[in-house]
Amino acid sequence: MANQSRQLGLAAAVAVVTGESIALGIFLTPAAMAKSLGSPMLLGLIWLGMAFMAMCGALCYSELAIRFPESGGEYVYLREGYGEQLAFLYGWMSSIVMYPGVAAALAVGAAPYLAQVLPLSPQAVSIAPFVILGLFCGINLLGTRLSGAIMSFANMLKLAVLFSLVGWAVVSGHAHIYNLLPLTPRRPGSDAIVPAIAGGIISAFFSFGGWWEASKIAGEVRNPRRNLPLAFLGGVAIVTAVYLLISAAFLSVLPIEQLTSNTAFVAQFGGVLFGSAGARVLSICVLLCVCGGIAALTMAAPRVCYAMAQSGAFFPAFGKLHPRLGTPINAILLQTALSLGVLLLGAFDRVLAYIIFSAVVFLALTATTLFRTKEPVRGWWFPMAPILFIACCAVIALLILMHDPLPALAGVGIVLCGIPLRRFLMPRPAVVPLTSERG
Template sequence: MREPGSGKRPHEGLQPELGLGSATAIVIGEVIGIGIFLTPAGMAKSLGSPLWLMIVWLAMGAMALSGALCYGRLAAQFPYTGGGYVYLRETYGRMVAFLYGWKSLLVMDPGITAALAVGMASYVGSIIRLTPLGNKIVAIVTIFALAAANIVGVRVGAGVLRWLTLLKLGLLALIVVWGFGQQLGDWSNFLPLIERRSSVPYFEALASSMVAGFFSFGGWWDVNKIAGEVRNPTRTLPRAMALGVITATLVYLLISAVFIYLVPLDRVTSSETFAAQVGEAMFGQVGGQVFSGIVIISVLGNLAALMLNAPRVYYAMARDGLFLPAAATLHSRFGTPARTIALQAGLASLLVVFGSFNQIVAYFIFVTVLFIALTAASVFLLPSNQPSMSRVGRFNFWFAPLLFLALVGLLLILLISQNPKQALLGTGVTMIGVPVYHLLFRRREVSRG
């Protein structure tokens, strides 16, 4: 089978070695990170109601699941390495796909990698008292260690991620069982269940909580980037995304519930102090250090998933003639896109050294969500008589994209209304890729097999 628009399979040479377990672990690893310890506090304080907190989590879980059904439909149609890049290329053309890859490589992927690594290192520093330089060293060493694992082989990288995901879920389950089982909290913290105990206006609270909830579920779409290395991707990827999103939704609900059980809403002051309060309620004076250890494991899972997924986009771009030709070469021994993995690790490490990435990444959140919306909308541009239609179902073909796009459209309005400067500047920098594409790549022929 040859891929439309490229002349050859972009994952030629990449071996399909991953199954449903690894793919699901990638989804969970991307979604559940440090946000699970920080986001519930802000949402709970803003909403001021345990019931509304759970409703928002369910709504955002439903939104992520509907988006996963869209991406599952696209994975069934185009089971190739590159994920969203491939879908944009096949439905909107090479330039739109290039802009997506340009934005990802220029800012988002190395920026998020750096942010996660530095955040993890700060928690390491809270345990063993690192200097600022020591924090940066830990962050850079972690980035290159995970990059090395992924260069050695996709099975090695996925194996590390699987164990980190299992450990993460086990520790989170321990928090739930220990918190409720040892009766360390008070059920009266849930009362009143519906009545709001917050001075934040209702719609403002709901809007900010929806934005926070959406980004807490972010990353479920990245598993499609390794489609060329997944066995039977047309079946495996949709299932993995659905299982991963459902698991994440249950985890967010349970963790939020145990947090409220342990610490009443009127004692919530900030996200960081809230996590410390929960840790102290569960484990006493050493609770902060215990929670720091759990956060470290959780963020390591995030980083491992990101280092596995993101470089595949640059590899796919290079095979299409939209990036440096050398990036299309696989490692002669390990058969992995080693150069693109090393590139991401190097760029992220530079950002760690210079320390200016959080604000930069914030400028590109709007355009990133916009690309997600474009990708989901592309299902309507696919022929409805394809064999994949029978696998996904006509109901999912219409209902899931419409629900997802309606919610994402609302999110885009909220993002641009909250900070129009960030949204416009991020979009403007992304659009600089248009002349870059025309000058460097438009005339380059796609390689032929």
């Protein structure tokens, strides 16, 4: 593995954890879940259940990041645990297929809110996603230290705005505790209980999704033994607090009975808190959340492609660092080009629908590598944390299969396409062993 200078501190690592977990969904998912579940208590329990799953996963990823403090995340862990072929399938799925789709989806989601803030023509709105992706690509090309500082600032500002939003709802007198009551009984018009809970669990998983991305920049984080566990566990705790507080603020300002749709909710909530300026104020909040998410994604995702190339599993050009800036410049350009390609095809929604099932399976497989390490794991949480995390992943994968099996199975087919691709790229695999730092 080529040497990377460790230029990122704890703030940047936490920003990656919170950046992707708190993005566009923060303003849409809680409202949709509340309307479907019809009970503030049920909504809170699902958030807490997802936080428990994420904490179990964070303990697993913290241990793996300490043992293998190199950039690449799951690709590195799966390679050490199961060998190059399974790791390559993950790298192909995530770096070449999934992350370009996620980046495109975030950029497209930001465009309508940008039009609420700036006087943009319809043509300008249509090209805004391309500009957004190009901007963050440029920032990441300028250097790890600079891009990390910008990402940290964007995500700290985002958290400050979200907590201030909750505070303003209380101080302004628009939040009323009786809007949350009764906590337990379900409101009229709620969905059937079993589909509502199943849909709520899947939505909550999507909302929390991304906390694991800090593992991908582990090779560039200073003092990884200290900072990476703090980033994972502290980041998940912050994400949990944000979703619980924002959900409580939403429902204390707008009772469940008044919720119409998740898209109209942003305008409803902003109108109550800020009057005629509400739509614009909330649009700025949404843009901050989305930009923080894109900043974290565009920093973390190229490190998978970089790690693949470093191990000899991908074209060598993508495993090179810029001699002066220290960034994997070719990997960043490839990720951006793929994201722009997904935008041009308008296929980001299909990409995400197809790949999410496989992504959950790879999360569970990553946790199982703790049972395959040469040196046994010694921690108060082992083996219960990985067992519980794997079980939760299995439940979510089953729910996704039950909800819509065809896209999930199509996604498995897309992942398996990586087998002939690997044979094309590596007719005679030669993997460079990774020097691990044992915990």
